[in-house]
Structure formats: structure tokens, C-alpha cells
Amino acid sequence: MNTKKLALLALVLLLVALTLAACGGSKQSNFPTGKFIKSGTTDYGLVFNADGTFSVFINGNVTVVKGTYTVKGDTFTETGNDGGCNSPMEFKYTFDGEKLTFKYAGNAEDDRSCGGRYADFNNVTYTLSK
Numbered sequence: 001m002n003t004k005k006l007a008l009l010a011l012v013l014l015l016v017a018l019t020l021a022a023c024g025g026s027k028q029s030n031f032p033t034g035k036f037i038k039s040g041t042t043d044y045g046l047v048f049n050a051d052g053t054f055s056v057f058i059n060g061n062v063t064v065v066k067g068t069y070t071v072k073g074d075t076f077t078e079t080g081n082d083g084g085c086n087s088p089m090e091f092k093y094t095f096d097g098e099k100l101t102f103k104y105a106g107n108a109e110d111d112r113s114c115g116g117r118y119a120d121f122n123n124v125t126y127t128l129s130k
Helices: 003-026 115-121
Strands: 034-038 045-048 053-058 062-072 075-081 089-095 099-104 124-128
Touching: 089 115, 099 115, 115 124
Parallel strands: none
Antiparallel strands: 034 045, 034 124, 045 053, 053 062, 062 075, 075 089, 089 099, 099 124
16 A cells, blocks of 8 residues: 555544544433433423433423533533523432432532522432333
8 A cells, every 4th residue: 555545544544533432422321311200299300312401390391491411420410501500510320220310429518509409419219201
């Protein structure tokens, strides 16, 4: 092979590697998407979308807050919201295929001023809606 062909091949391989790395970094891990109902309620919960957006709903379908998130490993990070709460905020999560539970990664009391988020993510479990 001549030098130009080798350089072109190297460039193509580099672009493929960078594209794969970028796609892998944006993946939402094994975090579940869909509609989740808060434990103890029937018409209140969260909707997580694969594009990294979420919403909080009441009465089954009335959206009261929207936001964005990322996931790395078992850490869910709220990166923004329109509810007035400071972001980013990190939570550990577990999901068993049906139940999704959140716990603050740091001190929950530091976020008490954000009443809605505190009530929704402070050791709270949601059930995947079928």
C-alpha cells in the first residue's frame, strides 16, 4: 500500500473509533425508560425518555415539571429542570425490572429546599406502568 492509502485508512479507522466512543458515552446505561407510578399513589409519577428527558405528572397525564438527566453506572444525575431546583443533583438508583428506587448520592438534607424533588427522590420507589 502506498502512503496515501495508509493515511486514508488510518483516518477512517480513527473516525470510526471516535464515533463509537461518542455513542457509548451518551448511552443511558441500563436505566429504564417509560412511565413509573410513585409507590402509594395511583396517578402521580415520572416518565423517563431514552433521549435523556423526563417529566413529572399528576392526575395520570398532567405534566408539572420537565427536566433532563444522564446516567452513568448506577448514578442518575438530574442535569436540569423547569421546577426551579438547583442542578445537577445525583441519585443512586436500583431497578429490578419492575421497581425503580432512588436515593440521594449525597446528603439528602442539602436538597430539602427543593421540596418536590426531595419528596420524589428521597428513598422513593416507583413501579413501571404496564
